[in-house]
Amino acid sequence: MDTFLHLMNGGAGNLAAYLAAHVLLCLVPAFFIAGAMAALIPKPSITRWLGRNAPYRVSYPAAAAAGSLLAVCSCTIVPLFAGIYKKGAGLGPAITFLFFAPAGNILALAYTGSILGAEFAFARFALSLLFGIGIGLTMAVLFWRDDASHDAQTDTLFAGQADIGAAAIGVLLSLIAVLIAGTLKLWPLTATLGTVTLPLPWAEAWQATLSAWVPFDAAKGEEGVSLQGSLLILLLVLIGLSAWKGLENIVEGANRWTWVALGLAAATLLVAAMRLTPGPAGLEVALTGRAVAVGLAMAAVLHHARRLDADAWRAWLWEAWRFVKQIFVLLVVGVFVVGIVRQLIQPEWIQNLAGRNDLLANAVAVVFGVFMYFPTLVEVPVAHMFLDLGMHRGPLLAYLMADPELSLQSILMVAAVIGRPKTFTYVGLVALFSIVAGLSYGAWVDGADRAWIVGGLGTFVAVLVAALSWLLRHRAIPAQV
Amino acid sequence: MKTIKILGSGCANCKKLEAVAREAAASAGIEADFVKVTDMKAMMAYDLLSTPGLVIDDKLVSSGRIPTQAEVRQWLAA
Secondary structure: OHHHHHHHHHHHHHHHHHOOHHHHHHHHHHHHHHHHHHHHOOOHHHHHHHOOOOOHHHHHHHHHHHHHHOOOOHHHHHHHHHHHHHHOOOHHHHHHHHHHHHHHOHHHHHHHHHHHOHHHHHHHHHHHHHHHHHHHHHHHHHOHHHHHHOOOOOOHHHOOOOOOOHHHHHHHHHHHHHHHHHHOOOOOOOOEEEEEEEOOOHHHHHHHHHHHHOOOOHHHOOOOOOHHHHHHHHHHHHHHHHHHHHOOOHHHOOOHHHHHHHHHHHHHHHHHHOEEEEEOOEEEEEEEHHHHHHHHHHHHHHHHHOOOOHHHHHHHHHHHHHHHHHHHHHHHHHHHHHHHHHHHOOHHHHHHHHOOOOHHHHHHHHHHHHHOOOOOOOHHHHHHHHHHOOOOHHHHHHHHHHHHHOOHHHHHHHHHHHOHHHHHHHHHHHHHHHHHHHHHHHHHHOOOOHHHHHHHHHHHHHHHHHHHHHHHHHOHHHHOO | OEEEEEEOOOOHHHHHHHHHHHHHHHHHOOOEEEEEEOOHHHHOOOOOOOOOEEEEOOEEEEEOOOOOHHHHHHHHHO
């Protein structure tokens, strides 16, 4: 019974820590940005670069951009992947798109950054981009015969032209400003502009109660629940309730609850951006530069959003709400389970297996990533757990590259579209390239000569590009045989 | 008698689209046969790059978004 309570406590503590201020300041804007990307960026503005006749120096970057900007959910990933492969730019760009989408989208990047640090998020982004294009090029080189045999179908699917409206760009940029203002750890955002002490005598006692409910061990890297955290959790529950009434039928128009939910979301961000410290005199509220910046950025969002037409902002709010429904619940459950599992894993196991940056450690990380399937974004708290338990950052990156890209589900889906031989090649390449990515990043962290790493990766891509352009120039002759 | 196809893998948007389409058909008093298409190959027969897609009498009328009931009624009347 004691063990059971101990495990439940681990789960609850982990969950509470993940609902802390810095995570919400990243996740809440990220959900709105993801919704805005899905609803406000017209797909033809990017897909027109993915037609059959696009040169490869255009189609590969465009495929990566599509993965980053358009594909936040599987509703877009699968059809767009099949469309690019069968009717558009071909196998290589389709693979680049498929590989980059789970790592390059705004939710994954923002969440990785807030949990594992900005440097790690950047490494994940840059190496996924590089190897996404690399794997796409390799597949195109290996299976070039197949692409050449595709008959010249009509290009209508990718012929549409569209531009992003000025108001939509304004909304996207000011939302990104909210995200940046909420997450950067820089002066003047961290400066304290003034403090007010609210006469709330129960504040200190409440903090003591919270610490008693969720005991934590700072030495093990655990975080407890602060008074601010408990306030934020309350606000989140209220948002959930009001959003259910206000956003479920947003497509047909807004109602009173819509504005309540949006107001609560804004309030959550402001509370998260302030610093609340319980003391003997009451609750000390510090107005930070961050709170001012977040407030200004949210005012900018409102200003631009008012210029969107009704269909556009309704679609935006619906997409944002849909992402919350689809991802947030699974994320909460996932974080809870990770907290429990963490109590059961001995740090020695992880340190022995993957505490160093060598080939075996990276291979183990990749195999784990392929065989385990976690819902969207849950791979990040899992990675955080491994990091705390002593995993080296190199194998950790290898795991983060392999896990969302490869799961049984995605392998089956890809096989249905491109067939088994290509799928197995793809899986093999992802495993191989993830190991290389892990080894490179691990060496970087360990302080190896950085010119060598960058030079080596650059040479590798240059060789692939040369191979592909050679094939493209010579493909006309063998294709007729 | 119209045939309405919902293209999509069963994600939240596809269910929402089906609900909107059903209500639109009912409110316009149009009898319609609803077909759910979940097979990727069958979906790719239509020119769409993201789900959910709405097909009325074998013509793709919208994809990648949820139309309003008013829009669906117009398409049904056409």
